[in-house]
Amino acid sequence: MTHQPDAELPDAELPDAELPDALHTEGRLCVAGFDAQDDHLVSLDVLCRIGVAVLVGEAVGEGRVDLHLVDQDTITDLNAEHMGGAGPTDVLSFPLDEDPFDAPNDALPLVGDIVLCPVIAHHQAAEHAGTFDAELALLVVHGVLHLLGHDHAEPQETLIMQARERHYLAGIGHHHPVRVAESE
Numbered sequence: 001m002t003h004q005p006d007a008e009l010p011d012a013e014l015p016d017a018e019l020p021d022a023l024h025t026e027g028r029l030c031v032a033g034f035d036a037q038d039d040h041l042v043s044l045d046v047l048c049r050i051g052v053a054v055l056v057g058e059a060v061g062e063g064r065v066d067l068h069l070v071d072q073d074t075i076t077d078l079n080a081e082h083m084g085g086a087g088p089t090d091v092l093s094f095p096l097d098e099d100p101f102d103a104p105n106d107a108l109p110l111v112g113d114i115v116l117c118p119v120i121a122h123h124q125a126a127e128h129a130g131t132f133d134a135e136l137a138l139l140v141v142h143g144v145l146h147l148l149g150h151d152h153a154e155p156q157e158t159l160i161m162q163a164r165e166r167h168y169l170a171g172i173g174h175h176h177p178v179r180v181a182e183s184e
Helices: 044-057 072-083 119-124 132-147 155-171
Strands: 022-026 030-036 062-069 091-097 110-116
Touching: 022 044, 030 044, 030 091, 044 062, 044 110, 062 072, 062 091, 062 132, 072 091, 072 110, 072 119, 091 132, 119 132, 132 155
Parallel strands: 030 062, 062 110
Antiparallel strands: 022 030, 091 110
16 A cells, blocks of 8 residues: 655655655654555554654654565565574664764765564564554654664663653553563
């Protein structure tokens, strides 16, 4: 399904890329959504809005995040190639390796890419975030936080990241699947 973008890119166009299926901007922040799967109908516009809300909340002044919805085979291949993982995963974040704030020609700096698999989100939603929409929201928040340097490799990092996730999910009416007492 093709979604029409809801906004124009601020002061720049997507360089060397196809037009997004959904787009949300606020000032010089932008999340461009690309839907390359047909397994689940997803409100890509809502996911782009959530991504921008996290960027705003984390005080990112300008930048673009590309959000890609992919099928299970694609996420499995990406997981193996980039993470050394076996099998599919729900979300992968690819922060830009170069300085994202050194963009040429006044273009929006690319913060990174988030790749999300709705099939996996759907399979784990009931036992994780509760609903498919809540699971997708959590995965977008989680992915953006990874792009911005948050991690969960150490227990203290996990607590900080979950607190940020909890904050953003509460703002859109969802609950975090891990209660505060469980993560301490």
